[in-house]
Amino acid sequence: MVNQDPTNPSHALFDQFVQSQTCKEVQRTFSELCHHLQLDPRDYQSFYTKLKERLNYWKAKALWIKLDKRAQHQDYQQGKVCAKTKCLVLGAGPCGLRTAIELALLGAQVVVLEKRDSFSRNNVLHLWPYTIYDLRGLAAKKFYGKFCTGALDHISIRQLQLILLKVSLLLGVEVHTGVEFKGWMAELFPDDHPAGKFQFDVFISAGGGRFVPDGFRWKELRGKLAIGITCNFINHHSAAEAQVAEISGVARIYNQKFFQDLLTEKGIDLENIVYYKDATHYFVMTAKKKSLLKMGVIKQDFSDANQLLGQANVDQDALLRYAHGAAHFSTGHRLPNMQFALNHAGQPDVAMFDFTCMHRAENASLVRERKGKKLLMGLVGDCLVEPFWPLGTGIARGFLAAFDTAWMVRSWGKGKPHLEVVAERESIYQLLSQTTPENINKNYSAFSIDPATRYQHVNLNSIKANQLQHLVPMCVHG
Numbered sequence: 366m367v368n369q370d371p372t373n374p375s376h377a378l379f380d381q382f383v384q385s386q387t388c389k390e391v392q393r394t395f396s397e398l399c400h401h402l403q404l405d406p407r408d409y410q411s412f413y414t415k416l417k418e419r420l421n422y423w424k425a426k427a428l429w430i431k432l433d434k435r436a437q438h439q440d441y442q443q444g445k446v447c448a449k450t451k452c453l454v455l456g457a458g459p460c461g462l463r464t465a466i467e468l469a470l471l472g473a474q475v476v477v478l479e480k481r482d483s484f485s486r487n488n489v490l491h492l493w494p495y496t497i498y499d500l501r502g503l504a505a506k507k508f509y510g511k512f513c514t515g516a517l518d519h520i521s522i523r524q525l526q527l528i529l530l531k532v533s534l535l536l537g538v539e540v541h542t543g544v545e546f547k548g549w550m551a552e553l554f555p556d557d558h559p560a561g562k563f564q565f566d567v568f569i570s571a572g573g574g575r576f577v578p579d580g581f582r583w584k585e586l587r588g589k590l591a592i593g594i595t596c597n598f599i600n601h602h603s604a605a606e607a608q609v610a611e612i613s614g615v616a617r618i619y620n621q622k623f624f625q626d627l628l629t630e631k632g633i634d635l636e637n638i639v640y641y642k643d644a645t646h647y648f649v650m651t652a653k654k655k656s657l658l659k660m661g662v663i664k665q666d667f668s669d670a671n672q673l674l675g676q677a678n679v680d681q682d683a684l685l686r687y688a689h690g691a692a693h694f695s696t697g698h699r700l701p702n703m704q705f706a707l708n709h710a711g712q713p714d715v716a717m718f719d720f721t722c723m724h725r726a727e728n729a730s731l732v733r734e735r736k737g738k739k740l741l742m743g744l745v746g747d748c749l750v751e752p753f754w755p756l757g758t759g760i761a762r763g764f765l766a767a768f769d770t771a772w773m774v775r776s777w778g779k780g781k782p783h784l785e786v787v788a789e790r791e792s793i794y795q796l797l798s799q800t801t802p803e804n805i806n807k808n809y810s811a812f813s814i815d816p817a818t819r820y821q822h823v824n825l826n827s828i829k830a831n832q833l834q835h836l837v838p839m840c841v842h843g
């Protein structure tokens with residue numbers, strides 16, 4: 366056991382790990398901590414227990430209390446229920462990592478593959494109250510002291526990923542970055558990556574918007590043309606910036622005068638705008654096509670949205686002026702020194718995107734045969750249901766799906782017949798798109814991977830196994 370000494374290198378390494386602010390730094394400090402404590406992070410079944418034994422440090426203990434509380438939930442059956450299950454999770458976005466944590470708590474061996482090697486998304490996510498509660502339960506505040514202080518209900522994507530990555534690693538999840546998954550037969554790039562040898566019986570795709578692996582079909586829900594613009598400005602954390610009020614959402618129908626004044630003063634015509642103060646000053650808005658054409662942001666009108674918003678048809682400088690103008694006006698011209706933050710490519714962090722069509726996978730699960738073995742496949746996050754950003758549904762429904770997926774893997778680990786596993790998952794999936802902060806259960810402290818704790822009216826048998834034989838081929842019926 367390591368002594369409780371302030372100069373103890375393992376304590377210093379633990380502090381560095383907890384405070385790490387980049388994906389690479391988290392991975393480096395974690396590996397140094399493991400090395401120092403002579404722990405093998407691939408020893409997933411006993412990693413967390415051994416880490417607790419070897420790191421006798423009060424700051425770490427405060428973290429273990431939180432994580433132990435979660436891990437002791439009866440649903441996980443002390444990590445034995447999926448002890449023989451091996452899961453591959455594609456994508457270390459918030460939903461992939463949140464799923465990986467639950468699978469690790471069930472006792473599964475979990476490997477996460479992420480094609481990027483950094484977390485660089487400044488954009489800020491709105492969180493429903495239950496997700497704030499959930500993240501507090503995973504000790505989010507220990508990793509990020511500012512997490513949802515006071516009335517704050519948002520967090521940047523990268524900060525959320527950092528918190529979830531740290532929790533995942535502590536619970537024995539193996540996370541590989543800079544590795545691209547090329548197909549469900551698990552071809553990777555680079556093709557000689559050691560993770561390519563991993564034999565798994567559960568594959569979860571959390572690859573983000575429209576990354577739906579082979580075998581899954583999706584539906585397109587088409588609305589009227591909707592053009593979103595996001596932009597981030599550097600937060601200098603000055604007293605003047607602190608004074609400027611956030612806009613948690615102002616829509617045209619509720620404040621006609623605001624939008625009319627914006628149009629008159631700047632020529633900018635919006636449907637809505639949100640402003641969050643986080644590591645950056647983050648704005649997201651829906652702009653009208655006519656004003657984008659008039660202000661020279663879009664060069665030529667096309668009926669096809671891809672052509673309309675294609676790189677060749679967008680004047681980037683005009684887009685920067687448009688976004689800057691909207692941000693400046695909506696904060697009452699009170700944000701001083703507005704400089705664009707830079708994105709992963711070193712460019713001003715401004716993006717324009719079309720959200721006219723929303724994608725939704727037809728089903729959330731299926732069973733395939735792979736290398737002579739049964740493989741359970743599932744989707745979570747944006748690749749299951751593309752979120753509608755003005756409602757902040759991305760993380761809220763993404764985490765609900767992560768829990769539902771863990772519940773499915775639990776049934777799989779318990780040896781439930783495959784058709785029944787899939788039928789239960791699809792029955793629960795029916796509820797996801799209707800969930801709102803109002804109609805989910807309010808007793809957040811009772812939330813677990815069991816769907817009955819979260820959804821108000823859940824019928825686990827609303828879809829019958831015989832309706833889903835196309836998802837579980839005859840040769841692999843359990």
Ligand code: FAD
Nearest residue numbers: 456458459460480491545546572573746747754757759760
């Ligand atoms: P992602 O965060 O997209 O993560 C997917 C990961 O998979 C990525 O890291 C990607 O690199 C990786 N990946 C993809 N393909 C591969 C591959 N082949 N191999 C390996 N790795 C791969 N949500 C909210 O809740 N509130 C909001 O206010 C909100 N605002 C938004 C505003 C905008 C403009 C946008 C675009 C989205 C917004 N969202 C919001 C949605 C939110 O960003 C997503 O819901 C959230 O990030 C989804 O998490 P995810 O894990 O499903 O996918």
